[in-house]
Amino acid sequence: MNHESFIANDTIVAPATGNVRAAVAIVRISGAQAIEICEALFRPAGKTKVRDFLSHRFYLGELVSPAEGVLDQCLAVVMRAPRSFTGENMAEFHLHGSPAIVRSVVEAIMACGARPAQPGEFTQRAFLNGRMDLAQAEAVADLVAAQTRLSQRIALRQLEGGLSQVILRLRDALLDAAAELEAWIDFPEEEIPPPTLEKHVAMFQRVEEEIAALLKTYRVGLIALEGARVVLAGAPNAGKSSLFNALIGRERAIVTPHPGTTRDSIEGTIDLLGLPVTLVDTAGLRETDDEIEAKGIERSLREASQAELVVWLVDASAPHERESFARFLAFEDYRDRLIVALNKVDVSTPQILAELEQRFRKEGIPVVRLSCTQRIGLETLEELIRERLIGTLSAPEEMCITNQRHAECLRMAAEAIGRAITELRRGAPPEFVSLEVQEAIGELGAIVGLGTNDEILDRIFSRFCIGK
């Protein structure tokens, strides 16, 4: 993993735009597989197949992940070697500017065989492929150094807490296992007991589980660091814009009593109990013949599907609207990221409220009573949003994975350990098990900046009496 930045024939991916909300975000792929990957993920709106795309020309279409379905409607552009920034085959996706979309897209591209680019790697490749002149060389070197230092600093900050302790502990357990295997391999004439299958399988499984738990914190960690998108959705006139304004704390969205006023999404970012949260006010959902309104509704649904959390507003004073959720959205897709807010409780009846509450709680959805005009329940809602987003955090905040590279290393480590378990179970020779264990050690070491050097040998000599 660490060595891969020197190899120009593998394929790398990274967002080319920063990790901020903007109208457009660009994800860039470079390397031998770039166009192939583009073809695998991009479904062109027109007839031209990706492989037939003209170089340097934009094409409209949908980005489809085999795992998650349509991720976004976007533009794709293919730039063929050597006439590209890096001098290699390149592809770019110009997406809607949401970090959540960008993340999903990068992950989908990685699933196709690309790896995350190292700091400055696009520029480095451009340089090595002769796409830059000599005068730029030192600047490139500075850039690589600076970006590496920066990313190291960021990584270090994340690792200063408990995370590095956990990684080191897992790595340590693997090093012990590797030492046992290697001692058994390299010193057949010494009295070294063969590694016991059950003990090792059990230990590998524990490590695998811990890594899986860490990987689960990846999403939470990202939210803690980068914030989340919270979509306010519901039937027209349920009070989405009122809630939006109440939370934003100033009049920005246009609020009128006529249903269907918000035809496009409006968003604003607030500091919600310490979390950067982008609130998205969307067009109300209802059956309509109005073409423009239908487009707004389509947009609302897309926003909801990409949001980290949806707050579904129900007009508790107009109970006929209470069925609308199921008409537009499926509970299964939202169970973990949905809050129902019963708005206008001040003009509702206890019976209706109880009935609505029961209906959603039955599905396991938290419900909060709200009145935007009377400012009732806003604090409860904020707390609930925070809790839903970062949980009753299963891990302390400093133990969260927020770095894509760390997540990738952990994933690779978990896969290697999985293979080690398979090898052990099928009775494979020890050097094959060791191969996997050492790969996992390498991946974990890459997170905390450690190679293996002679650590395994050191362990062998301190634990086993070796030598004739």
Add this chain to the structure above:
Amino acid sequence: MDDRYDIVVIGAGHAGCEAAYAAARMGAQTLLLTMHLDHIALMSCNPSIGGLAKGHLVREIDALGGIMGIATDQNGIQFRMLNTSKGPAVRAPRAQVDKIRYSRWMKHFLENVPNLDLRQGTVEKLLWRSNGQTPEITGVVLQSGERIACRAVIITTGTFLDGVIHIGDRSFPAGRAGECAADTLSSSLRELGLETGRLKTGTPARLDRRTIQWEILEVQHGDDPPPMFSFVSRGPLLPQLPCYLTYTNSETHKIILENLQRSALYGGFIKSIGPRYCPSIEDKCVRFADKERHQVFLEPEGLDTNEIYANGISTSLPEDVQREFIHTIRGLEHARITRVGYAIEYTFVYPSQIRASLECKSVNGLFLAGQINGTTGYEEAAAQGLIAGINAVLTRICGEESFILKRDEAYIGVLIDDLITKDHTEPYRMFTSRAEFRLLLRQDNADLRLTEYGRKLGLIDDARYTRFSEYRAALEKELERLRTSTIRPSEVPRELAARYKLEDLKKGISLWQFLARPDITYDDLRQLGYGSSFYEDWAFDPNELKRFEEQVELMVKYSGYIARQESQVERLRKLENLRIPDDFDYSSVRGLRKEAVQKLSSKRPETLGQALRIAGVNPADVSILLIYFKAMRQPVRQTRNAELTAHGDESQG
């Protein structure tokens, strides 16, 4: 007039013999100097060759055309393949050797090599000229005062350089028990600016065969048939002998611990560091106090001697304590010591001062091989000797690029790369775990990896090369057949189809896929009638056919893992081929971290691949160097090995 040679090799141990032989075989007029002509290729310590990783090294030496493999096969008195219960990559041959015959055989062998002269003599100092530039070796001066002119010197002094033996509180200068140390040569090295240090090693007592109660000890026989080291050997020549196993006990440990302060090591008489993997018995008792017993292997030193090597109780305790603790060991109650165990300290040269060619970076024409580079072991020494001999001829005589094996090509490559890139605090010994591409570097395929190189270097004769080429061609042909032929269940008798679970395979299965199944061998293929007619006119002997089939099975069964390691190798190859200029000033590179500048400036790696392996240098540093060289149009060029490499590679520069 001075005697004149192309190459002078100082020291005729395992490194010196390989170096001299390779140089002479490659056509250089070579002189092999030794302090004692009857002590050529002596085994100063245990009478055995091979074992894990070491056996791999010997197979590689043999595949390149060196001598150690053949010498072992000719003089071995017990052969075993270790780790047969484990996987193919970690099996290795080991042999007990008649050390007297080995030495005699080697002397006679070398005496008959064209272009090679053997001569007794001690080198007093080196001669060089510098003219204000990098010094260049011009010859040696013997203790007699005689001068011998040459174009390259290979120093393989083993433990002789300023050697000091310790037995208890007694110590005296010696290169080996009963032999003088070489006490003047190291000042030449220091005058040339080479930084030296001290290391320690040790050896156990030898016992009288007649005084051991053999009948109560565990016996350990060799394998039948005995596995050979050389790819050309057919079987051992000498009668085969067993070894015996006994153990120390609490009484032994008590005596050792009570007398600890009288040992040279614990009494403070030795300051140098010994190897952790070859600890003295006093070390074992102290560091692993809870261990109830330690193994002691009793190994014959030869067919014509009663001396027995007591493997496992290397010590620097005084003679009386050695006798006392040995007598507590079962079977050794009345054992008579013929030679006492001792520790020895000697001078070595910090190996970051040599290139991968084994030539000193700061002295042209001066090559170092073996223990002088901080290694331990006959096999490690021989491997370096071979490479030093080859490179002395290539670079100093022929004016060609040096021959450098990469880490993915040979244990020899791992060994030398580790020597020049790592920090060393103890004598370096090879282990299979040091080779990250272990699955590729098997003892069974050393010839496929290296014999082509040996041929190009002029170390493999026509007969052997023809045989090797036939073997390799047959392998390729057979692999092709396995890939392209299919077993059709309909053509297989029903009971066989059932036994091999073939019934459900409508389209059939390729021979390759079938053989890839864990429990399938060539015998099964033959059962099914898919053994090729190919075998009927097989030109090799049955042993070779067996080896052939094992090789094919292995290539098929492990092809997935092998491909995985090969792709890792491929990714690093470019870096390995990119050279850093000798006099490069790292402090002139913007963006390079201070620590990296310091480490790189002191280790002075020859390639970016080496740079990456230096502790304290990270991948970003190497990226920066890569960019820098590319930009500055520094002579970043391919090493010669890129041309020799079987896989081929496109140039980066």
